[in-house]
Amino acid sequence: MKASAFSYARATSVANALELLVAYGDKAKVLSGGQSLMPAMNLRLISPELIVDIGEITELRGIAVRGDILSIGALTRHVDLLRSPEIAAHAPLLTEAAAHVAHPAIRNRGTLGGSLAHADPASELPASVVALNATIVVSGQTGERRIAAGEFFTGIYETALSAQELLIAVEVPVAQKNSAHFFHEFARRHGDYAIAGLAAQAIVQAGLFTELRAAFFAVGDRPILAKAATKLINIRITPAVLAEASATLGEELDPQEDQQASAAMRRHLAKILLARCASALLGPPAAGGPV
Amino acid sequence: MTVASANPDRLTVLDRPNSYIGKVVPRPNLERLMQGRGLYVSDMELPRMAHVVFLRSPHAHAKIIGIDAVEARRMPNVIAVVTGRELATVITPWVGVLSHLKGLKSAPQHAIAIDRVCWQGEAVAAVVATSRAVAEDAAESVRVEYQELDAVTDMRAALDPETPVIHPSLGDNLAFERNLDAGAVDAAFAESDEVAEADFIFGRHTGVTLEPRAVVADWNIAEQRLTVYQGTQAPHMVQNIAALHLGLADSQVRVVCKDVGGSFGIKVHIYADEMATYALSKLLRRPVKFVADRVESFNTDIHARDHRCKGRIGVKRDGTITAFEIDDLTGIGPYSMYPRTSAIEANQVVNLVGGPYRTKNYRARARVVFQNKNLMCQYRAVGHPIACSVTEGLVDLVASKIGMDPVEIRRRNLIADDAYPCASPSGLRFEQLSHHAAMSKLMTMMGYDALRAEQTALRKKNIHHGIGIASFIEVTNPSAAFYGVGGARISSQDGVAVRLDATGSVICQTSITEQGQGSESLTAQIVGSVLGVSMERVRVILGDTDNTPYGGGTWASRGAGIGGEAALQAAKILRKNVLDIAATILQSSPAELDIVNNAVVTASDGSPRIELRELARIVYFRPDTLPPGIQAELMATRHFVPREYPFAFTNGVQASWIEVDTDTGFVKLLKHWVVEDCGTIINPQLVDEQIRGGVVQGLGAALFEKCIYDERGQLTNANMADYLVPMSGEMPDIDVGHVVSPTTESELGAKGAGEAGTAGAAAAVANAVNDALKPFGAIITEIPLTPQVILTALGRI
Structure with missing residues (x-):
């Protein structure tokens, strides 16, 4: 279990990293926290010619609030997400999601940018940024692009990021008054990739959802922003309402089958998650509400 | 923890002042391991040591048509690429059967597959290089042409007439069958008020050791001797098997077992890749290291528990169980594992079902079948x-x-x-x-x-x-009934040698091994208690066929019960020898003396008479001061095996x-x-x-x-x-x-x-x-x- 020989470059700046990425294209891989890249290389699933280590690029670090935007550098480690007071105040969904990412040793190394660029459909942070309606900022030699999180993830390990671009930051709208969030995942063990998970951001007023962005993960090839959530907007949630939303959710999801769960089981768990989200954020309804 | 003794009045040699028995004491090896000063096989580096990587079959069942290693052999720092046929000139194949498991059959298994691979993960070539990374690079360039064969995977279909027979020479895929019929089962079920039955299904799993299997084999052509450094539970068994198949005498093989990162029975067997590593060292005349990586561990460390068992139970309305009946089926892979065989688990199932209960009516059938999966x-x-x-x-x-x-x-x-x-x-x-x-x-x-x-x-x-x-x-505490009676050269007895050295410290050599469960600690506790010596003065040596008594090792829950008793008996003899000499020196009688806290004392009142350090000084350096004819013996060895009960x-x-x-x-x-x-x-x-x-x-x-x-x-x-x-x-x-x-x-x-x-x-x-x-x-x-x-x-x- 040794990686094939590769060349290594420690990029000194974003511009320097981009030069290397343009020169090597698909043959280069960006090393951020290395928590997915290194195992894949050691298993010889991938054998890049060049590793571009961006770990020393200070401009990719930092968490800052600018107006109503929370900007998070791509190199922000999961442990920093977990501990940041700014994130806890303005995007608590991320704080909660980060706690579900693997184990402390991995959270100490893994980065937000790395997780998003890797785009594992079962991981927590891609769904969270979709739920938060965040913007992914990428840099290329022709300048920066801003991509809505909902447009960024295009498939299993596939994103709108080209091989010549670098993900540099994530911009999250700061939480508004009355905002609420829900995060839960079903995993066989603490720290495992989820069998099914939900990251949701909502606005709750007078016991109703006025807004609900429910991003499911591990139930498709990318985070799925459920259209079924619209069935729960501005309506008193009764068992019938929930059943209709659940049915819609079941129809719009097309989950994969794997060793942990059949497609039917994933669909079932997604429905449970939607119900538990409603129950957690609106409280148990009076007359036999969400389970 | 709570202890309730069923027999609190029983006083033994262990109930002594300052006894360590029944006490929580720190393991002697704790500091060494916690400070990272352990020595695992993976840590070992020897001069001229090469690393082997095994190229493994991607198919569960296939003919090997050809192996092209020309490119790999040309790569820098590659020492050799060795096929099964080439290695077979150095090491003979084996068959994992034992005579007490009547009817058990298996086919010859080679260290590296020759014509055919029988499970995904079976080695087809060994790539030896100056580092593991180079060997992995070279392994990627070895081209093996396979012709895929039908794989037998479902144990339920293994015995069907239309299912291919994995080893045609054996006639069918049935490795072993045992039937048992005790009491009057049919009558008991007929008289039952209720009968319940179910199919029990068990997932195949494995014992994931923190440290993978690892071996360094070092053939010294000048000494005509092979030294095997291996994380094994049974050093003498490995010595015997390695010698047997390399055409050596047991005395030409030394097995050294340093620290072991977990075993759980995984490391009590003889694996083909380990045998290949011994053989490669002999073939290449240099030390060769094999450390399984995690993927190899999953594909080649033995698996267990792949059983489907139909069970039936009868009961009277008052709750009396009238009978048990089972029909167990298990698939063991393409070979019976060597040398302990793969029929033991099914055999144990037959032995143990219903074991806690009174009913005498019990019928069982167990069938063990071959399949194209890991062993x-x-x-x-x-x-x-x-x-x-x-x-x-x-x-x-x-x-x-x-x-x-x-x-x-x-x-x-x-x-x-x-x-x-x-x-x-x-x-x-x-x-x-x-x-x-x-x-x-x-x-x-x-x-x-x-x-x-x-x-x-x-x-x-x-x-x-x-x-x-x-x-x-x-x-x-298994006796010879487990393996020895079936012809396996696996010792069921263990030995311990204890000696008092010249400064009153104790060296203890035991044939049981330590893989983390505390063999070293329990041996020191027993020896310290029986001798009256403090534990920090007892040094325990384990895991070296040159330097310990002959014995079985640590498996089947035998270390404490068998090795511990040998330690107790050896320490008793040494204690007697020490007291005999002390009595001579002190002009007393042994019965009036005892050893407490590293000193000989008067038994009746505990008053100190002579320190062990001083006694040892006299024995080793001034024996001239002892009476004529006295020959002190400050080393004692005892062996133990249970004789009354098989288990x-x-x-x-x-x-x-x-x-x-x-x-x-x-x-x-x-x-x-x-x-x-x-x-x-x-x-x-x-x-x-x-x-x-x-x-x-x-x-x-x-x-x-x-x-x-x-x-x-x-x-x-x-x-x-x-x-x-x-x-x-x-x-x-x-x-x-x-x-x-x-x-x-x-x-x-x-x-x-x-x-x-x-x-x-x-x-x-x-x-x-x-x-x-x-x-x-x-x-x-x-x-x-x-x-x-x-x-x-x-x-x-």
Whole structure:
């Protein structure tokens, strides 16, 4: 279990990293926290010619609030997400999601940018940024692009990021008054990739959802922003309402089958998650509400 | 920890002032290992040492048409690429059969496959280079042409006439069959008020050791001697087997076992890649290192427990169990493992089913079949989890049918604590077990009635908790009955040599081995206690065929009971020798003297007479001052093997308290209890941690661990992300209690404790899950109990 020989470059700046990425294209891989890249290389699933280590690029670090935007550098480690007071105040969904990412040793190394660029459909942070309606900022030699999180993830390990671009930051709208969030995942063990998970951001007023962005993960090839959530907007949630939303959710999801769960089981768990989200954020309804 | 001695008045040589027996003392090797100063095989570097990587078959069953290694051989720093045919000039094949398992058959297995591969992961070539990385690079450029053959993967179809026979020379795919019919089973079922039956399915899993299998083999052509550094549980067995197949005398092979990062039975076998490594060292005349990587470990470390067992139980309305019947089927891969064979687990299942209970009516059939998957063999608690899950699952099923509480039906059927000695229907002889005392203790520890009340209250809130109970028996301290009688050169006796050195310290050489369970500690505790020497003065040497007495090693829960007794007897002799000399020096008599705290004292009042240091000085440097004719002997050796009973059976009972989320199928382990009886407890902490570690491996089987093969014989989850080992986050608190019934076969009175935890944990959890699901009418007799399995049983998906 040794990686094939590769060349290594420690990029000194974003511009320097981009030069290397343009020169090597698909043959280069960006090393951020290395928590997915290194195992894949050691298993010889991938054998890049060049590793571009961006770990020393200070401009990719930092968490800052600018107006109503929370900007998070791509190199922000999961442990920093977990501990940041700014994130806890303005995007608590991320704080909660980060706690579900693997184990402390991995959270100490893994980065937000790395997780998003890797785009594992079962991981927590891609769904969270979709739920938060965040913007992914990428840099290329022709300048920066801003991509809505909902447009960024295009498939299993596939994103709108080209091989010549670098993900540099994530911009999250700061939480508004009355905002609420829900995060839960079903995993066989603490720290495992989820069998099914939900990251949701909502606005709750007078016991109703006025807004609900429910991003499911591990139930498709990318985070799925459920259209079924619209069935729960501005309506008193009764068992019938929930059943209709659940049915819609079941129809719009097309989950994969794997060793942990059949497609039917994933669909079932997604429905449970939607119900538990409603129950957690609106409280148990009076007359036999969400389970 | 709580201990209740069944025999508190029994005073032995161990009940001495300053005894370490029954005390928690730190392990002598703790600091060394905690400071990272251990020496594992992976740490070893020898001059001119090469690294071998095995190119392994991607197919479950295929003919090898050709191997093209021209490019690999040309690569820089590649020393050799060796095929099976080339290696066969150095090492002979083997057949994993033993004569006491009548009818067991297998085919010759080579260190590296020659014409044909029989499982995905079997080695087809060895690539030897100056580093592992170079060898891996070279292995990628070796081209092997295969012709795929039909793979036999489903054990249920292995015996069908249309299924290909893996080894045509054997005639069929049946490796072994055993039938047993005791008592009057048909009549017993006919007279039963209720009969329950079920198919129990067990997932194939493996013992994931923290340190993988690792070996450095060093053939010294000048000495004509092979030194094997290996993390093994049985150094003398490895010595014998390596010598046998390399055409050497045993004396030409030395096996050294340094620190070992976990074994669990995984490292008690002879693996083809390890044999190949010995042979490569001989062929290439230099040290060769093989360290399995994690993918190789999953594909080649023995698997276990792939069983499907039909079970049937009869009961009278008063709860009396009338009969057990089982039909067990297991698939062991393409060969019977060498040299302990792959028939032992099924054989144990036949032996152990119904073991805790009184009924004499028992019928069993076990069939062991070949298939194109990795080999199966003995892993911690061989056969016990299967037998316990079937027995205890059936007991719960039938109790439910007659509306009897699971504890009550067990109390009515467990062999009475005063009924010993006695024997099971399968012929197992029990010296002294304590099922009822253990059950009573368990009830107190867990607060059974209060838990039942809590369960009832929670049901009303739609929260579903379950209680599962599992009584078990455990095979420990095996005599020659296990392997020796079948012709295996695997020692069932162990030896210990103890010597007092010139400064009054003690060197102790033992043939048992240390893989983390505390063999070193328990040996020092026994020797220190018996001699009257403080433990820090006792140095224990293990794991070296040149430097320890001949013996079996550490497996099948034999280290403490057998090796510990040898240590006790050797220390007793040395103590006598020391007192004889002391009496001469002090002009006293040995009977008036004792050794306490590193000094000879007057036995009656403890007054100090002569320090051991001073006595040793006289013996070694001034023997001229001793009376004429005195020849002091400050080294003593004793060996021990149980002679009266083939096995020292132990017993115990486990309980599990769980919650099932009936919406999601997830099981939460809330609490686990074990009461067990391993006789004399030498170090309570070591015993408790053996129990807890064993339970965790059993919980892994119950909920998480499974080697998932596809229909073509591909292992699809051979990594630590997809193969789920139990992790601390999911583990419950595990309370351990003891009943103490020492064996009278030895002065020490210790039986084994290594299998107990694993034996009953899965059965307890499965019974608890079924208890939780009772209102839903769902019964599950399959492990692992995954959310998918549970949701399916509940009809939710």
